[in-house]
Amino acid sequence: MRLGPWIMDEAALEEWGARIGRDAERPMVLALSGELGAGKSVLARAVARGAGVAGPMPSPTFNLLYRYDTDSGTIVHIDLYRLTDAEDVWELGWRDLASSQDEIVMIEWPERAAELLPSPRWEITLTMPAANGPVREVAAVRIGEASDLPLPD
Numbered sequence: 367m368r369l370g371p372w373i374m375d376e377a378a379l380e381e382w383g384a385r386i387g388r389d390a391e392r393p394m395v396l397a398l399s400g401e402l403g404a405g406k407s408v409l410a411r412a413v414a415r416g417a418g419v420a421g422p423m424p425s426p427t428f429n430l431l432y433r434y435d436t437d438s439g440t441i442v443h444i445d446l447y448r449l450t451d452a453e454d455v456w457e458l459g460w461r462d463l464a465s466s467q468d469e470i471v472m473i474e475w476p477e478r479a480a481e482l483l484p485s486p487r488w489e490i491t492l493t494m495p496a497a498n499g500p501v502r503e504v505a506a507v508r509i510g511e512a513s514d515l516p517l518p519d
Contacts (some may be wrong), residue, residue, distance in 0.1 A: 370505035372518050379405050379492075379504070382518040383412025386470075391513035392439055393469045395484050397476035400492035405502050407445075409492070410472040414441045417470060439468025446478040455479045486510030 374382065386396070396413070398406040411423050418436035425445060434441040449455070476483055486509060493503045506515055 367508040368505065369507075369515065369517065371503045372505075373501050374504055374518065375501045376405065376408060378518060379409055379502070380412040382504075382516075383409045384416030385516045385518070387413040387416025387418075387441070389416075389516045390470060393467055393471070394513060394515075395471045395473070395487035397483055397487050397489045398472060398474045398492070399476060399489065400502075401494065404492040404494050405504075406474045406492060409490070410443050410474060413470060413472060414443060417441050439470070442469060442471040444471070444473045446473065446475040449475070449478040455482055483509075486512035488512050488515050 386394075396410075398409060400406050407425055414423060414434060417434075418438050419434045419441055423434075423443070424432070430445060430448070432443045434443070446455070471484070473479075473483070476489070489507045489509060491505050491507075495501070495503055504518075508515070
């Protein structure tokens with residue numbers, strides 16, 4: 367099932383992300399794709415904030431994975447940008463991703479480990495249309511039996 371595309375500015379993307387973090391049925395895996403600057407980290411941080419993460423949220427580009435515990439469950443934020451071999455994901459505890467019923471897992475640059483991505487999941491693609499300035503086009507595709515994704519306004 368494909369949803370969108372939607373045209374969103376950064377505020378709308380943050381609002382949608384917060385709704386996902388607050389309202390999504392768990393476990394949920396979000397595979398976030400798009401070029402540098404398309405808004406993957408903006409969306410991931412908004413999901414985490416909506417789920418109750420407070421305080422600093424550094425980019426996982428160098429650490430690859432951050433885990434946050436909230437009152438509503440666990441948020442896992444993974445960035446595979448620096449991954450050179452897909453098999454390296456096993457060192458991140460990949461086998462256990464979304465095995466807990468209270469987890470939201472967000473994977474930036476999922477194409478770096480495409481054949482190993484967990485299913486069910488949502489694949490969310492963010493594209494920066496050159497002619498539209500600071501807005502982006504966002505689309506989502508359900509893979510497997512992923513729970514419903516809260517929709518943007």
